[in-house]
Amino acid sequence: MLLKLVRKRLAPYGRLLLGLVVLQLINVGANLYLPTLNADIIDNGVSKGNTGYIWDTGGLMLGVTLVQAIGSIGAAFLGAKIAMSFGRDTRASIFRAVGRFSGREMGQFGAPSLITRSTNDVQQVQLLVLMGCTLMVTAPFMMVGGVIMALRQDAGLSWLVLLAVVVLGVSVGLIVRLMVPAFRLVQRRIDRVNRVMREHLSGVRVIRAFTREGYEQSRFDIATDDLTDVQLRVGRLMMLMFPLVFTVMNVSTIGVWWFGAHQVADGHIEIGSLSAYMTYLIQILMSVMMATFMFMMIPRASVAAERITDVVTTEASVRPPEHPVTPDRLRGIVELRRASMQYPGADEPVLRDVGLRAEPGQTVAIIGSTGSGKSTLLSLIARFFDTTSGAVLVDGVDVKELDPQQLWGHIGIVPQKAYLFSGTVASNLRYGNPDATESDLWEALEVAQARDFVQRMDGGLEAAITQGGTNVSGGQRQRLCIARALVARPRIYLFDDSFSALDLATDQRLRAALAPHVRESTVFIVAQRVSTIRTADSIIVLDDGVVVGQGTHDELLAECPEYQEIVASQHGADEEVA
Amino acid sequence: MARRKEATPAPAVPAGDRAAKPVRRGGGPGMGIGMAEKSKDFSGSARRLLGRLAPYRLTLGTILVLTIASVTLNVLGPKVLGQAVDKIFAGSVGALLPHGQSKAAVVAALRAHGENTRADMLAGMDVVPGVGINFDTVGRILLTVLALYVCAGVFQVIQARLLNNVVQRSMNTLRKDVEAKINKVPLSYLDGQPRGELLSRVTNDIDNIGQSMQQTLSQLLVNGLTVIGVIVMMFTISWWLTMVAMVAIPVVMVVTGQVMKRSQKLFVAQWGHTGRLNGQIEETFTGHDLVKVFGREREVEAEFDTTNEALADVSWRAQFVSGLVMPIMMFVGNLQYVVVCVLGGLQVANGSMSLGNVTAFVQYSRQFTQPLTQLASMVNLMQSGVASAERVFEVLDAPEQEPEGDAKLPPTRGAVEFDDVGFGYAPDTPLIQELSLRVEPGQTVAIVGPTGAGKTTLVNLLMRFYELDSGRILVDGVDIRTVPRGDLRSRIGMVLQDAWLFHGTIRENIAYGQLNATEDQIRAAARATFVDRFVHSLPEGYDTVIDEEGSGVSAGERQLITIARAFLADPAMLILDEATSSVDTRTEVMLQEAMAALRSDRTSFVIAHRLSTIRDADTILVMEDGRIVEQGDHSELLAAGGAYYRLYMSQFEGAMTEADPNALAPAP
């Protein structure tokens, strides 16, 4: 997983990588050469008091060092560039993958986890790549160089080197193996810390109202403590690595001296080649130690890579068809044919065999009890979800055959949960239509009955809006959401209970102003108040996912018992239905 | 040349800034935080970070002792091993010499042959001619070394483990402190910044602090101690050569100082950008559907890419600039080596130092620069960690709510009085002015009025979510500012306009109203509020997990759950802020009964637009523009023919007439 991800994402940087390898080779070469010069200075210079020789060799040594410095500066340059570009590309690919997700996948991963994956997880892999850029070349070369040199000495001690390398390999491998599941937990628990804190931030008013600060703190403490627990566990394993490597290194030098001494005593080798052998052994083990640095990063990085790959390879359940039908322009005729829909994990469908048809200029109202499937119906038209059976057609084309981008380009939605983005009033209004002029904005605000309060806001159109729209009142937020949809000038409007936070007078004025504005579009309105929808061309009464009535206000009033009940519920016994 | 150009980070910061600019739309209140890209006080933050380790003094002391021990053993190891090597060497030479002769005789014989070098060498060795390697002695020495190394290894393991404990535990308390802080800051602080930005501080930044502390602390100790040890050894050989070698130290300081100066800003920017990016990601994922349906993907992606690019750019600069320390240090180290060699060579030549001492010294001076280089290159990790720490401290230092009073509320009756209250969200734009109101215990007060009139604000003030600018609010005769917030709020049950659920089962979400409620109580509350009805149709019933985004239940159902919550809490006073706005009217009518029961004998504030739900309130307040414009019961207000009358009539005004804002409804 890790390797695949890294390979895929590093592919565009082949040239840089090549450059990096070259620079690292220079680096390694210099590194291998320098000890020789070192020894040379002492043997032939210092010990003979030959200052001239020292100066000459010293000069050479400085030259080599300079080359090495340039090499490693270049390598640092390229390594950082590659690693950070890798991080950037990976983040972008996650962000885009999530952009394609539909509600189903969003629910499956959960926003908090997707957020951690986009930053924290990427960081882990990026760190490994950065490490790899500095060590991946150096360590193996030093190791191979060391092994070759050591074998050339033929001290009959190769088995010892082999043993040390195998012991190291096996034990490091074992530790890494144990660390992987632990790190999987670490990342999952970071998700949880993230989620709990995010909930605290979004629910802060409720939490304070119920004085549940203590409870939240303990919820968070549990999440944090759980995280710390696995971090300690994983830390204990990780902390074994270095001492282990050091000890194996030290023990094997002792071993070389002991067995080597026997070889010398038996006259198999010279004492000189034993010393040389020692040097190479140290070099091999040093490179193993460098590699250990990498190995310490691998478990967390591979878990992160796994989580990243999960996101990137998840196919969106709502996806553009391979050969989308692309009508020149959509008129906005919406039709549902025996549409049914069942949420993943649910026992029963929330919508059953829903049929309806609406044309531009028509207003279709949907009314029904809480949980009867009104919002779900709208989300089928907007293709946030796909029908499980039956079809949704726009201009006679199944929405599954349309390019979603094109479809969405013609839909303006006012969601039940009014949500604004941080920015300004204007940036929110222009959300669906970046080119809207200021007068367009004012016009939409006028229709949405939001002109007055926006004018009074500090800065008018440029007044700041906080994330979610928490700094305006609920009704104001709803009206801004309506205005946002109006600015987009879509063919199909979906108003999901968008007037619930409005007082009746405002509601009325708004609808009155809205009517001429949306005359050319197909309008769907979900509402609770009969007064909001009574003039609709067609009213659909939903009950438990089934259409139990369809017609005009008067028709329904005459023959649909559910509708009669609804109407009755809104007017006290003493009031006549106007 | 290229290196110089890249190494000059001067344009780096402005470039990062420039890249980041388009990301910030307008000048939201989010400006307050995460904008500053300059480190405020590096050493202060570093000290503060270390200060947080104070509770672990004992463990840290143990770690220090263990580190000293293992460093000492590791330094000692080669020395002892050297003895074994000498013995092996001597043995291997001795074995070649004729048996029975004395060493002196052999040396003399060699000199006689003019082989002075070999003679010198032999003279300095502990050779017995004719005797080979003594494996007993060698074995014993090697076993000692083995013991030393194993001990050092064990010490290292313990030390590393302890350090890991200290770091992880202190990160744990750091996270908890942030959470605790969130309970103390005013709401405006939390509203004012992107959630993802704050989240990044808790996850990414604290993670980074932990990682860098873990790596730097132990390295700092080991390398620091090694440097000291080596300096001591060098002094025992030649103090003036040591002085020469130590010239490297100021050079190190200058080099790292220079690099630090540049990389510091970059690290601060790096984590700032990470936070900003996290904020953008969080917001986009939260408004996921909207982004799609409004065709915003491209813009959102472009915005993301800008910040992402800025982050990548500043990260690689930070990495590169701080990565310069290593090569520069290596160069300095080699330079120093050559100088020491030259001077040492001169000493040997004029006979003022022995060859052995010079070679030993040269060896040490190598051992000296290596940890020094390590130390210098630790600096970047440290900086990155401190940059993150600074961001966390910024949150911890945010101004807090006004301190709590400690007066006691009398046993509840539920009298509420607003006395000449003035309030505005922004200091210079008053919203509520000179508002006075008396509510008798047990009364139901309905608040009506157009949106934005200040209804929610009014009840928020009663909950003391915000502080008054003037006047006071009394509950049972006690100024709410003088009692602890928790005492006040625990008396009031509130259903907020925005239904909030957390990730958990439906049962847990209802039980939030009263944590120790029994299953029966939960079910009773759920039945009364019609939650039970839809929960029955869910495959997992009350164990159905719902989440914050609200997938799993419809908006109206969410509202019912929050009502059930308040129902279960059974508070002394009640606030319902458009509690049933997303609930259909048939359910609402049925709910009325439960709500009426809930309100009886409790002071209640009810905000609603469907006037039918509030007709039987004891008092109805009509609010406009932050003022109470009318007050009275239903029939009084209808008779008065004012604002309430117009509001009331408007609900029967069904026909879509062309709106005229000045004439809301036909005259009576």
Ligand SMILES: Nc1ncnc2c1ncn2[C@@H]1O[C@H](COP(=O)(O)OP(=O)(O)O)[C@@H](O)[C@H]1O
């Ligand atoms: N994301 C989801 N996953 C599973 N079930 C859901 C989801 N969203 C809604 N539901 C269920 O589907 C039913 C219809 O919901 P919805 O269409 O939102 O109702 P409403 O008519 O109130 O708008 C509800 O009973 C709810 O429990």
Ligand SMILES: Nc1ncnc2c1ncn2[C@@H]1O[C@H](COP(=O)(O)OP(=O)(O)O)[C@@H](O)[C@H]1O
């Ligand atoms: N957190 C806030 N920050 C700044 N202004 C706010 C905030 N909340 C509400 N307002 C403003 O205060 C006024 C009253 O809002 P609110 O009390 O929510 O009205 P409502 O009567 O609809 O409940 C509105 O103009 C709104 O824009």
Ligand SMILES: [Mg+2]
């Ligand atoms: Mg709904």
Ligand SMILES: [Mg+2]
């Ligand atoms: Mg309100």
